[in-house]
Amino acid sequence: MNIPPQRSKLHSYVIMDDKFEAQQQLNRLQENQYQSYQDRVNMFQQNNKILEQVRSHFKHPEQYEGDHLGGDLAWQNEYYKLYNDRLQKQFEDLLTGKGFSVYQKDLIIKPVSGNQFEELLISSDRLSPLLKALEDENKILKEEVSHLSGDLKRFIGMVELLLEENKYIREHINQKNRDITKLIETIGLNDGEEINDLKHKIHILTEENNILIKHLDEMKRFREEYDNFVYENDQEINRAREVIEKTKDDLEEALKREESLTKQLAQIEPKFTKYSQKVAELEEQVEELQNKLNHAKNDNQTLKSEYLHYKSHYEDLSRKRGDENDQLLQENNMLMNEKKEFKQQLLFKDRQIEELKQQVLSFRKDVETKGYDLDELSQAVNEFKNQIQVEKQRAESALQRERQMREQFEIIQSESQKNQIKCEQLERQYNSLLESSRQELQDKHIKYEGLIEKQKIKNREEMDSKDEEITDLKTKIVEKDRIIQQLNNELERRNSDVNDFKKKLQDLKESRNLLDRQAQELIQLKNENRDLHNNLLELKNSKASFSGGEKEYKQMLNQIREFEISISQLEKNNTLLKEENDHLKMQVQDQKQEVREFQEKLALSKKEIQQLKDERDEMMQKQMEERINKMGGYDQGFKSRQDKFDFDRSKGGNASTLDNQPYLQYK
Structure with missing residues (x-):
């Protein structure tokens, strides 16, 4: 304007x-x-x-x-x-x-x-x-x-x-x-x-400027969204890799767990059989003890009945006192002795009954504990069996998928074999027709041999040119692979440099820790300096031994100077370490930038190689389509001429109208 x-x-x-x-x-x-x-x-x-x-x-x-x-x-x-x-x-x-x-x-x-x-x-x-x-x-x-x-x-x-x-x-x-x-x-x-x-022009220009500013803001926003999209894609790729690694680890852990469960099951099965046998033996012992307890109760009952009988008899004898008192006394003594014996026997039987009861209780407790152990073992065995069943189901599902894939592969293979057989049959038919027609059309083949040779030369030249293009593409691909290898080597070298820088950063961290310790020592020195100043004040306030105080004052001044020198040295070391740390950080940033540039170059090289491969595949596809079209044209021409030849033979004429047959020697 x-x-x-x-x-x-x-x-x-x-x-x-x-x-x-x-x-x-x-x-x-x-x-x-x-x-x-x-x-x-x-x-x-x-x-x-x-x-x-x-x-x-x-x-x-x-x-x-x-x-x-x-x-x-x-x-x-x-x-x-x-x-x-x-x-x-x-x-x-x-x-x-x-x-x-x-x-x-x-x-x-x-x-x-x-x-x-x-x-x-x-x-x-x-x-x-x-x-x-x-x-x-x-x-x-x-x-x-x-x-x-x-x-x-x-x-x-x-x-x-x-x-x-x-x-x-x-x-x-x-x-x-x-x-x-x-x-x-x-x-x-x-x-x-x-x-x-x-x-008016200024107004238009301001509006255009505002539009351009809005467009610039939109481009910035689009760039930010694109950066966020790239970052999110990288994050998703990293998460997918982590998920894949995690699934691999989980699969390995599941296989290891299955092996350990099978081993534990193999170890637990003999123990389970052994404990079941022990339980059966304990049940038999409980039955025997129960029988003994019932027998002891019966004996106790008989003894009680005898005791009551003798007691009633004693009461009868006591009522029949008479002349037979001595005899009765003797009998009474005898009965008393028998009574004592019976009491002793009763006490002995009671002790035996208590012992049997205790044994029964202990056996019951053992049976209960063993039963608990057996329940726990059976639950563990059931859990192991369930886990093994789940793993077996997983393995069976994997085998089922593999079996389905194999069946599909077999179906595809059978179809390919059928197609191959059909191709072979067609080829045999074609060869038979070619052989039969060659015998009949040998005299007319010489006329078209020159045309066929020319077509062959032309096709050979085309194939040579295509082969040269393919070789050029191969050399380009090899060159790009070499460049990628060089970039990978350079990337590895950069990674090693980055690792070296990480080691240097670790050393710097250690030196920083040393610097922190030195700072603590500096604080300690400052505290000592303060203590020395306090001591100096005390010496100045004290009125005795002026000459000794002057010497101590000079010593303290010397110590203060030494402390100040050490403090300045520590501060210099701190600044040097900070500068070195900043320098190393800048170097790390530069190395990261170079690695990023190398990665971009590597991505561009891979893209170029992929483009070359796509071009080569497209060229090969075009060549194959051209050859297939040529073969189809040759087959169609051959069939038309064969039909015409058969028609002429059926009329009794000669098959003399077979012109331009470059397909006869093309195989």
Whole structure:
């Protein structure tokens, strides 16, 4: 679409106006940054002044010594308190302004009372770590100030350049605005239709743009749906493979279970027969014991009846007291003895009865337990038999399917044999007809032999050309197979590389675990550092053995430095390991991308090979159809000429009208 020059100028003015507003916003941001840089520079300069004052205090302590310290003790103590408050205020300002480490905080001098003001005098050895730290901090601040001053100069140059550009753009915009007003005055009202036309075109273009955006969204959605479809197909293929593997495993487990069940059944059957025999023997023993118990009950009954008889007889004799008292007493004694014997016999019989009852109960319990065992065994045997029956039914169904397939195969084979027999019969008929006709048509065959040779040469040339095409296709297929083999080898190599990367990732995980352990050690070192600082505070608070405390302080400072060095080394190792891990992750992603590309190439090669195979099959099918059509034409021509020859023979004429017979020698 051609845009009018007035519209293009107006569009350029709008763009320049937007650029000017963006430049103004950038200028405001740069001015704010410049102000923040200026504030930081002022803060650094102020901190530098404070550090210089502190350094002068610690380097020239003699200026505070003199006659004014020779006064009374209370005035000197007050002077040292004021001196300590001043130092503490300066250190607090430094700490809140820039910040120092923990052991520098601990060196702030605290006020004391009494006659111990002499301990406030700090030796140069004690102050050397603080001075060194202050000098290092001052050096760092100076480097930062110089760096910021360079950045500030560059920033000022950039701001000046932007201001010049803004000035030039503003002048250009004013000039263009003046030009626009002149153009609007000169154009007049004739531009209304053109503006409406342009608005209409803009509306059409916006609608087309919206349609294209919708089409793009639909294409994106279609692409997402296609990706989801491919992903779902891959998932279904994986699930199908898992199901196949699972069914294979289940089949193997079922076969193993069937074998184990048959073995268990073979082991259980003799046990079952043995237990059944034992049950029969126990039942016989129970019957014998029941008979003995009944016999013992009968004996007990007879003894009771005899006892009652003797008791009644004794009562009769006791009533018949008389002259025969001695004899009766003797008889009574005899009867008493017999009674005792009978009682003993009764007790013995009762014991025997109880023993028999206990034996019967024990035998019943044994029978019940054995019966339970037999029931369980019979249930297990029935379950095993049912499982074996189910497996047998499955095997029989499989055998039935195999038998059906075999029957179908036999039917197909028999049909093929019948068709082959029919073909052989037709071939024999054809040969017989050919032989019979050859004898009669030998004289006319010479005329058409040249035509047949020409047809043979032509067919041979066609076959040679087709064979060449087939060989070319075979070479292409071999080449594609070789390419596929190379791609498979490359894929295996990539898989081995991926495995190596997995091993490296495992090593990285181990190193990460080592790093975690080192981090724990770092935390432990920090805790020890904190403990050392606490010990340092305790040593500073304690007032005894100043020289020993100074040595311990130096040792603690050395330990703190060693801990800080070890901490920095651990942090460096951590960063190196993280970088190496990221690098290996990137390599793994690259390897995955390469494997994906190789898989795509392999799929394309397989597709090309499949296309070549389809083309070859289609070509072979066409050749076979052509040959079959030729054979059908030859058979039809031969039959027509044979009918004509038979008709001429039946009339008594000669079969001289057999023209153009290229089929006679085609077999």
